[in-house]
Amino acid sequence: MSSHFLGNSVKLDNVYIASSGTTCGPLEFFGPLGSYFDKGYDDYHCGEKSFEKAERKMLREALDICLKREQLKLKDIDLYMGGDLLNQITTVNYLAREIPQPFIGIYGACSSFALSMAISSLLIEAGYVDKIVTLVSSHNATAERQYRYPVEYGVQKKATTTFTATGAVATLLTNQKTSVRVESITLGKVIDYNQNDPNDMGRAMAPAAYDTIITHFKDLKRSFKDYDLVVTGDLSTYGHKILKTMMQQNKIDVVHYDDCGCMLYDVHKQEVFQGGSGCACSALVTMGYLYPLLKEKKYKRILVVATGALLSPMLSAQKETIPCVAHAVSLEVVE
């Protein structure tokens, strides 16, 4: 970005988190962070006839919870922005029919949470709007059906696979002071390390996460030590190790680092292979678990680096390698 800003990053002064709503599916609900989410379902249908409708219902509920906390109605929000994993970002676009305000659809695969938070923060900081709600969701059964096979087929999975989280998150950003703010953002480059196995996305995404973290640190003259916690989106156990190794090879001291894909589940007890992925993964961990810890001042500043594998199943079938991206948002307690 331009020289009067900071490389690919922007420091912000006037963007605050006012509220959030989190809904999740069974494995997230019965996982280690389950008690932190606003609502959990013990099945994948959520009372709906299709998995797509179930995902949309969870997102609508997350939105309703988010707005109700601040006693706001749909029309009180200036702008909505969001994305999901389904072709034509189906969940957000079809939900947007119920929203009487402008809507911007974004697509960054599993990085959509940080991408929508970053763009929304820039629009609020600039003074264009007072209130934006970001919307992201993913659903294990809709994502499996679309990217791989219907779960009912029981197809054998590779050990390197991650498990798409089922959940939805709405986040209200505002220019009115609250106890937690978006302190800075870094927009990521699309990185391709010649990985072509769509069953091993943690490893494919690690270089993109590395690039965004390094760029963020360089732009803001920071290191891991400047954060109480740095979380990547969904690198899972394999990608998480690779990122650490890359950092160590470049003599960067890694402290306070974890991965949302490893935090959302008990990777040893729950059947999630290498851990969680999906738009809901980093969003649930951040807004359900970490945001309350910031409000309670248990953390002062955290960096959320949501990662996305931008692969198209069709292009994977055409033997193309996988483009990956990571976008970062820094969240900070307001003193």
Add this chain to the structure above:
Amino acid sequence: MSSHFLGNSVKLDNVYIASSGTTCGPLEFFGPLGSYFDKGYDDYHCGEKSFEKAERKMLREALDICLKREQLKLKDIDLYMGGDLLNQITTVNYLAREIPQPFIGIYGACSSFALSMAISSLLIEAGYVDKIVTLVSSHNATAERQYRYPVEYGVQKKATTTFTATGAVATLLTNQKTSVRVESITLGKVIDYNQNDPNDMGRAMAPAAYDTIITHFKDLKRSFKDYDLVVTGDLSTYGHKILKTMMQQNKIDVVHYDDCGCMLYDVHKQEVFQGGSGCACSALVTMGYLYPLLKEKKYKRILVVATGALLSPMLSAQKETIPCVAHAVSLEVVE
């Protein structure tokens, strides 16, 4: 949006169009506007082995032409933003692997041109970046294969169908003064008029175009008369008529109005059913044909209202109606 701005619109002071690149396929090349495009192909493969690769090649060429005109390199641009019609916005995301700068993926179906121009304009106006290139593309054979059937099947089409344009457009926006500027933008709401026929998208999108135009006029206290030309994205002959009727029923005087889907082809002679659609449709007509007319001062101010049918084929199969959206950008000669 917030009260200190103008409803859902923003007036801009510092956003200029510096360059563009336009590439197209055979029907666009041999159509009435063919001579205005930078490069045209007489086949759909463009020398590549797959239609997806052909679409990406056209977009890369549009980008190269756009940058070369201003003697810029890829890394001279602060930020890239774009979208296309393919699942996982494949064309832009896979092209972004070649781009060493941050990338934002957006999805607004055929409205992606105006959506990426609008968000980019807001980021430049706010001073975050100096130069953004927006990227959009569509390809008849990739879109048909994904949304309907491979063209090789020769499936009978309904008369209400539109023809997805083959082409790609790169546009360079900057804060440095040029002869044409982005004067204002209006972000659209997602509108659903209970239309469920994916073969009749012109009619489905007309209410969204109506809403955005009316909102734009209301926000900026304008009418059709304040523009030398108002173009909708791709309503085609049917949707175009419906929009006019809706305006007339609400006693709004319609002058200087046309539709990019009707302008890109000779609807009577070329086999395009009701006219053109696709991300490339409004982008080719605007940047290939109208932008030079603005530079030559044949128009002083035009309004481009790109329309998008946000339908998912899967949700159409589940009998859901079609969400539609339209985003508007006003382009003006700099005196």
